[in-house]
Amino acid sequence: MKAIVITRPPPSSSSTCFLHSTNSTLSFKFLSNSSNLDNKRNLAKSLHSATMESGSVLKAEEARVPAALPLPTSPVTKFKIALCQLSVTTYKERNIAHAQQSIEDAADKGAQLILLPEIWNGPYSNDSFPVYAEDIDAGGDASPSTRMLSEVSRSRKVTIIGGSIPERSDDKLYNSCCVFGTDGKLLAKHRKIHLFDIDIPGKMTFKESRTLTAGARPTIVDTEVGRIGIGICYDIRFQELAAIYAARGAHLLCYPGAFNMTTGPLHWELLQRARAADCQLYVATCSPARDSGSSYVAWGHSTLVGPFGEVLVTTEHEETTLIAEIDYSVIEQRR
Numbered sequence: 001m002k003a004i005v006i007t008r009p010p011p012s013s014s015s016t017c018f019l020h021s022t023n024s025t026l027s028f029k030f031l032s033n034s035s036n037l038d039n040k041r042n043l044a045k046s047l048h049s050a051t052m053e054s055g056s057v058l059k060a061e062e063a064r065v066p067a068a069l070p071l072p073t074s075p076v077t078k079f080k081i082a083l084c085q086l087s088v089t090t091y092k093e094r095n096i097a098h099a100q101q102s103i104e105d106a107a108d109k110g111a112q113l114i115l116l117p118e119i120w121n122g123p124y125s126n127d128s129f130p131v132y133a134e135d136i137d138a139g140g141d142a143s144p145s146t147r148m149l150s151e152v153s154r155s156r157k158v159t160i161i162g163g164s165i166p167e168r169s170d171d172k173l174y175n176s177c178c179v180f181g182t183d184g185k186l187l188a189k190h191r192k193i194h195l196f197d198i199d200i201p202g203k204m205t206f207k208e209s210r211t212l213t214a215g216a217r218p219t220i221v222d223t224e225v226g227r228i229g230i231g232i233c234y235d236i237r238f239q240e241l242a243a244i245y246a247a248r249g250a251h252l253l254c255y256p257g258a259f260n261m262t263t264g265p266l267h268w269e270l271l272q273r274a275r276a277a278d279c280q281l282y283v284a285t286c287s288p289a290r291d292s293g294s295s296y297v298a299w300g301h302s303t304l305v306g307p308f309g310e311v312l313v314t315t316e317h318e319e320t321t322l323i324a325e326i327d328y329s330v331i332e333q334r335r
Contacts, residue, residue: 069249074226074328081113081225082106083302083322085315086120087289092132095121096148103149106321107156113225113326116163117288117302118233118256119175121145124288124296126211133166133173136189146178146186154184159223163256163286164192164232172213177230177256179221187223191215192232193241204262206296218244226251226328233257236271236285239278246279251328255285264299269311277309280334282326290317307334 084102088095099120106114118124122132134143141147149162160180167176167189175192193215195208218241219230229245229252236242236255245253253275259268268285276283283305288298300317304324313324 068247071251071331072222072227072249074251075224076112076226077329078325078327079112079225080110080323081115081284081304081326082109082111083115083284083286083304083315083324084117085287085289085300085302085318085320085322086117087291087319088117088120088123090123092121092144096145099145100148100152102321103152103158103160104156106323107152107158109323111158111323113159113161113223115161115254115284115286116256117286117298118164118258119166120163120288121165123294124258124298125294126206126208129166129173129175129211130168133168135169136165136167136176136178137169146180149178149180150184150186153180153182157182159225161228161230161254161256166212167191173211174215175208175212175232176215177219177232179219179223179228179230182224188219188221188230190219190230190232191217192235193218194234194238196234198260198263200262204260206260220245220248220250225326229253231255233259236275237267239275242275242279246281250279250281251331252282252284252326253279255283256287257285258288258296259299261297261299264301268299268301269303269314272303272305273309273311276305276307280307281331282307282328289319307331 084106086099086102099116103114122128134145136143136146139147145165146162149160153160159182162178162180164175164177167174177190178186179188181187195212195214197207197209199205221228221230227250229250231241231253232255236257242253272283272285286302287300290298290300301314302322303314304312306312307330313322315322
């Protein structure tokens with residue numbers, strides 16, 4: 001692969017860029033006061049010529065990184081998914097017991113995959129994150145939330161996308177989602193990559209980065225209900241992450257999230273449908289139920305979207321559990 005080098009002009013200059021080719025590179029240099037139409041035409045011609053001469057002709061199959069994998073065969077074609085839109089209180093033990101009851105009820109109704117909301121074991125606030133944080137890697141009494149998820153996934157033989165909880169690791173805090181298999185074992189842990197910092201004067205100000213550290217890796221996991229890509233809330237805004245998951249053969253993207261009353265009405269459903277249509281796969285989201293008295297008010301509206309961007313099932317903002325069928329054969333039909 002030939003290198004491409006772009007030399008940028010000073011911010012204050014009025015300039016265009018000229019291309020110079022060598023045997024090993026395609027180099028661009030910005031020259032001041034050269035923004036006329038002829039120079040732009042010459043640039044396009046030079047780029048085409050130098051690319052051809054250097055042997056760097058782009059091929060369609062090389063334009064996507066990473067290279068796409070064939071859609072893997074899932075252990076199941078059809079199954080039921082449950083989206084548990086939970087009410088969250090300030091009492092951690094109550095939240096854990098309530099989440100367990102919701103998971104068990106969903107399993108009793110035939111759900112094989114159960115998705116919980118973002119930050120379900122305590123309030124969504126920078127003040128609360130350190131208080132409700134758990135040492136997931138230590139497990140046991142150090143992480144009662146994930147201990148419960150492990151026990152109930154094993155006892156009910158279900159796969160659980162455990163929403164997210166604040167995670168304490170060394171001296172850092174993360175917003176983390178744990179995935180448990182039907183044997184109760186931890187299959188994957190996703191740390192929220194894109195922290196949510198918002199400042200809309202007169203409407204909404206919240207900065208996760210004041211307390212949380214961003215994760216560094218995409219998370220894709222093979223489960224008994226297919227290959228699943230994991231994101232948390234603001235991760236859904238970044239199409240590149242979803243594209244990586246699709247290229248790695250994901251059947252389904254799961255985003256526990258807690259969009260707010262400003263961005264929720266504008267973008268929550270839009271982004272879910274966009275990611276599904278972009279990648280032609282299923283997208284599932286799960287929000288906490290709305291608590292108008294909390295410092296951060298969640299939009300709610302947990303949703304399952306099909307691979308053509310169609311909303312298959314959704315809800316309003318009250319506490320509820322949605323159960324719907326996923327049929328992976330539809331993915332190939334759409335594609």
